[in-house]
Amino acid sequence: MIKVLVAGFKGKMGATATKMVLDHEDFELVGVLDPFEEKNHLNELAEYKGSDVPIFKNKKEVVSVKPDVWIDFTIPAVAYENTRFAIENHISPVVGTTGLTEEQLSELTTLSKELKVGGLIAPNFAVGAVLMMQFAQKAAAYFPDVEIIELHHDNKLDAPSGTALKTAEMMSEVRQKKTQGHQEEKELLAGARGADFDGMKIHSVRLPGLIAHQQVQFGGVGEGLTIRHDSYDRSSFMTGVALGCEKVIHLDKLVYGLENLL
Template sequence: MKKIVVAGFKGRMGSTAAKMVLDNEDFDLVGVYDPRATETSLAGDATFNNVDVPVFTEREAILSVKPEIWIDFTVPEAAVKNTKFALEHDISPVVGTTGFTDNDVKQLQAIAKKRQVGGLIAPNFGLSAVLMMQFAKQAAKYFPDVEIIEMHHDNKLDAPSGTALKTAEMMQKERGDKPQGNPDKTESLPGARGANYHGMRIHSVRLPGLIAHQQVQFGAVGEGLTIRQDTYDRASFMTGVALACRKVTDHHELFDGLEYLL
């Protein structure tokens, strides 16, 4: 059984991840982490079926349960420190927190390479989202004029989403830099055309009732192509998280994207 700790267990994604670990016979939830927690165990929490799993408020204390995998659904500034801590103690991180900078990822990958520890940072663990990004990358070779519309719940901290940025990065490698629209026309309302990423536009929608949705819309003379992905339940992400937990320890580097483990 793989010994796993979950950071950010009080959040919606973190609690879902902790329950996923408990539900899998080949996983062992040896601890959960949140520096703001006041409880010392999950034994009194019906959300987690009152299991007697220790709650940690300090990273160093987690080493006492000797975890092999660190699942992280926290916030960017905490996740970077958590991932660095995990790698430096030979714990494989599986990170779903978005907001990492390119420099953050490079520094963490250097640590993983030095320590020979496998890990994963993924903007999205939904298999349909990973396929959507792959399809969009292929389509960008033939339809360089494209815009991204990403839609999330109104409590999401970052905009655009990590998935939208990853999609844009993947398409940019195929299409290059290409300004879109009439450069002589100005916006009558600033921001109306969305964020500009190497010429393509990204639009972020934040509304209650949404979870995670993305539409990649391509246009050409006389035709168009739309690739859309919808997440209706956070449980859908857990297939990818479980897959990552089973595979990361077989590797000796930190991957940036779930597609590298598929």
């Protein structure tokens, strides 16, 4: 039985992860973390009536229940400190919070190697999204002209999304270096052409009603190729989260991207 703690359990992704852990026969939910929750136990909340699980306000208190895995769906401002704390206390982090900097990722990876603590930071836990990124990387070797359009709900805090950045990074590894668009192109409104990543453009859409969607659009002479993934419900991410919880306890370092575990 894998003992799991969920940080950020009141958010939409955190709540979905909490319910997944409660329903999973191989997981034991030993605690949840939220510094602003007034209740002390989950069963004091209407949606968790049968769950006598402690609600922690301070991450230092979490160590008392000895979790094996720390699931983090919080916000970028606290995710780095949470993940560092988990690694320092030999708790394997499974992090879905995006917005961490390259420097922070590097520091956390180095620390995990030193302490031999496995972990996973994934910009997207949907298996279909991971396949979309891999297919896009394959296509980028043949179609250097490409733009990414990512679409998310209007409460998402970071732009571009972690998935879009990861996709661009993967494509840049195999893509012929090229700055797209006409050399005399001018933006009549700043940002009209999107963000630039190694010559590729990334466009972020934020609207209510959306969950998580990404379209990678390639253009060639006389043809085009579109690779798209849609998450219509947050439950689409839970297969990947569960897989992460099962796998990270057997690793000896932090990895970035669910594809490393598939």
